[in-house]
Amino acid sequence: MEKTTCIVVGAGPAGSACALSLSRKGIDTILLERGRTPGEKNVSSFVLFMTELKRLIPEWEEDLPVERNVVRTDQAIFTGNDIKMITSYNYDKIDDPITFTAFRRRFDAWFAKKAKDAGAELITGMTVTDLIKDKGRVIGVRVGDEELYADVVVGADGYYSSVGEKAGLITEWDPARCTLGVKEVLDLPPEVINERFQVSDGLGCEMGLWHYNYGKLSFGGTTLYTNTDSVSLGIFARVGELKEKNVKLHDELDKLKQHPFIHNFIEGSTLREYQAHIISHGGRIKPENLYGDGVLLCGEAGGLMDTASGMGVPTCMTSGLMAAETIDLAVKKNDFSAGTLKNYLKFLDTTSMLDMVHESKRYSDSLVGNNAGRANYMADIADSYNNYWNADYMSKDYHPLFLNLYLKAGKFFVPSLIRWIVTPIVKGFSLYKKTVEKIKRKIRSRFYEWKKQYDS
Amino acid sequence: MSGKNSMTVDEKMSTVKIKIDKEAHITVNKELCKNCTDRPCLIICAAENYKWDEKSDDLVFNYEGCLECGACRLICPLNAISWSYPKHGCGVKFRFG
Numbered sequence: 269m270e271k272t273t274c275i276v277v278g279a280g281p282a283g284s285a286c287a288l289s290l291s292r293k294g295i296d297t298i299l300l301e302r303g304r305t306p307g308e309k310n311v312s313s314f315v316l317f318m319t320e321l322k323r324l325i326p327e328w329e330e331d332l333p334v335e336r337n338v339v340r341t342d343q344a345i346f347t348g349n350d351i352k353m354i355t356s357y358n359y360d361k362i363d364d365p366i367t368f369t370a371f372r373r374r375f376d377a378w379f380a381k382k383a384k385d386a387g388a389e390l391i392t393g394m395t396v397t398d399l400i401k402d403k404g405r406v407i408g409v410r411v412g413d414e415e416l417y418a419d420v421v422v423g424a425d426g427y428y429s430s431v432g433e434k435a436g437l438i439t440e441w442d443p444a445r446c447t448l449g450v451k452e453v454l455d456l457p458p459e460v461i462n463e464r465f466q467v468s469d470g471l472g473c474e475m476g477l478w479h480y481n482y483g484k485l486s487f488g489g490t491t492l493y494t495n496t497d498s499v500s501l502g503i504f505a506r507v508g509e510l511k512e513k514n515v516k517l518h519d520e521l522d523k524l525k526q527h528p529f530i531h532n533f534i535e536g537s538t539l540r541e542y543q544a545h546i547i548s549h550g551g552r553i554k555p556e557n558l559y560g561d562g563v564l565l566c567g568e569a570g571g572l573m574d575t576a577s578g579m580g581v582p583t584c585m586t587s588g589l590m591a592a593e594t595i596d597l598a599v600k601k602n603d604f605s606a607g608t609l610k611n612y613l614k615f616l617d618t619t620s621m622l623d624m625v626h627e628s629k630r631y632s633d634s635l636v637g638n639n640a641g642r643a644n645y646m647a648d649i650a651d652s653y654n655n656y657w658n659a660d661y662m663s664k665d666y667h668p669l670f671l672n673l674y675l676k677a678g679k680f681f682v683p684s685l686i687r688w689i690v691t692p693i694v695k696g697f698s699l700y701k702k703t704v705e706k707i708k709r710k711i712r713s714r715f716y717e718w719k720k721q722y723d724s
Numbered sequence: 725m726s727g728k729n730s731m732t733v734d735e736k737m738s739t740v741k742i743k744i745d746k747e748a749h750i751t752v753n754k755e756l757c758k759n760c761t762d763r764p765c766l767i768i769c770a771a772e773n774y775k776w777d778e779k780s781d782d783l784v785f786n787y788e789g790c791l792e793c794g795a796c797r798l799i800c801p802l803n804a805i806s807w808s809y810p811k812h813g814c815g816v817k818f819r820f821g
Contacts, residue, residue: 304743304813309792311821372821393813412811428794428809443798450770452736453820498820511764511799518770522730541820542736544770544791546798 271417272296274595275409276388276424277396277431279306279380281581282567283424285324285588288379291387293596298416299380299388300409302395302425307376309426311545313449313491313502314578315341315367315474316375320585322366325382333378334368335495336472337361340465346477346490347650351529362471369472369493369500396425399434399563405605406435406562419604422564422591424584427546429569437557437565444508444636445549447575450518451491451502454537458497464533465494476578479505480646483520484513487635490524491578492533498540499533501525506549506635518544550576551629555622559594559609566591572621576628583624590615733772737789745814748787749807750796756804757783764799792816 274290276283279301287299303309315338322328339361344353361367384390400408400415408417409431423431427446432438458469465473474493479485488505503521510517524530552571558564566572567584574583594612598604616622660666757763758781765774771791775784792815797807809815 302809302811302813304817307821308817308819309815309821311818371819373817373819395809395811397808397811428797428807430809441798446798448768448770448793448795495820500820507768507795507798510768511762514764514767516767518733518736518772525730539731539736539739541739541818542770542791543740543818543821544793544795545821546793546795 271408271419272298272389273419273599274298274422275300275416275418275420276422277409278302278423278425278567278569279383279390279392280310280376280424280426280567280584281379282569282572282584282588282591283422284376284379284383285320285585286422286424286566286592287388287390288324288383288386289589289592290595291383293592294387295595295599297383297388298418299383299390300394300396300411300416301380301390301392304393305373305377306380306390306392307372307374310372310376311449311451311543312370312372312580313451313504313545313547314476315369315472315493317367317579317582319366320582320589321379324585324589331378332368333374334370336369336467337365337470338367338369338472338474338493339365340467340471340473341367342473342475344475344477345646345650346479346482347647348479348482348527350650350653351477352650352653367474369474369495371495396430399431404561406560420562420564420595420598420609422566422588422595423569424565424567424588424591426568427548429565431563432553432557432565432569435560435563437560437563438553438569442508442552443511444506445552445632446507447488447504447547447549448507448510448517449491449502449504449545449547450521451500451543451545452521453495453498453500453540453543454534455498455540456534456537460536461494461497461499467494478646480650481644483523484515485509485520486644488520490530492530499537501530501534502543507546508636547575547580548573549628549635550632551625555613555616555625558616559606559612561606561609562604564591564594564609564612572616572625574624574628576631583621586619587616587621590619590621733770737771740789740791741817741819742789743814743817744788745810745812747811749810749815750785750787750790751806752783752785753804753806754783754785756802760802760804762801764801765796765805768795768799770795790816 273296276287276299287297290297340357342355344351394411396409398410423429472494477490479488491502558570566587572587573580593615598608771789773786777784
């Protein structure tokens, strides 16, 4: 019976980061990947942020396989008729790059190779079909007829995590809380890209158009970003809503390509590849379901992905690194039970991960079900320029632009003003209560100590 | 809306590289589909692998052109779809994901 210390399932950003970190700590690690090459099953929707990676691999610049260094980002509220856009062009990032566009098949393979070079055993073409358990404790994985044993199994196998499912940590997948994305990679000559996106050679641009009440859907988005000699154009929307409103997402993408704004960027391009992928939409898994006896979940498998901000790779890497820290601790204690692996939450709490999960759940809540408040509100902002476009001073009903903007602003400021006033009062009151409790407790313990001394 | 230059899904799918597994990774209990009123699988699949044949009143399904997004598994109201990832390194190979 072959046995190792740790099996990491999935050689994506989370799995490879975990395996790399474990190998550097001298822990025997096997990294399993279901694709023939790591990354060939993955589809990215925006740029890749490299802060974590640069810290992890200081010599990244030598051979990191990237397409363009993104220095310009355009984020917009999009209702179809109206696009309200904020552009950020950061000149610092020309010499000190942090965001890149990359093809995942090359990027993930590169990252997995770094883990392999550090000592992890990378095995590709291996789809985990089941977990091996002993009295409820995970002791290995089954790949077809083969069995691999380990002290601890890390599930870094994405949205449909078979590790999470078989370990009983994930019990349901909610269509309302996940988004389907359909993407096309379109060939365009580099100089045409440079001209249309107003960037120079090697530099890139990403655009995120956030759909609010566009067409039949209350929420969705478009992503458009530049590769070296192609652009990636994708659309995403929640699966629950697509089903409810009977919308074909790939037809929506075709429709979008005819939209004058998008059409100007992609005119004359030819299709290189067609892709589809699914990701969660925040707050999918409760923190207490991230660990079990002999098992940990990280990356998208554990819902530890900031999909609401469109930043998957850095958050996945962070959770992978924290999983490695937890396993390091478990190896030192030689105890792989849930009791020790629970420290995963402590390690995660040293980063922004748990706050991120909390926040993205709140964000997701504001969009799920009948709660379309956010969508309506955002669409309202988008419409705030209506009076500009429909100026008509002959009409008695026409409100001049400044007044209208002021009214819209009031709609935003009044509720937040109330929140600003109420929150400190509530927080102050709870702080007051806590402090009183603390003082009481201190007095009580002092009293008992004094009493003990007095009695003796 | 289909513009003059827009491609059909079949044409788009010809750009995707797929290593076909002999063993189907998705199986559908087609008997259940006959009683299904919504059939959301017909609209959700980006590869249009699910089609309804009006003549035989039967679901026509093809696992070979699967992009492995898994949306069909999520939305099937009758749980007629049993879904797993393809094995032995088979299935879709995104070169520019």
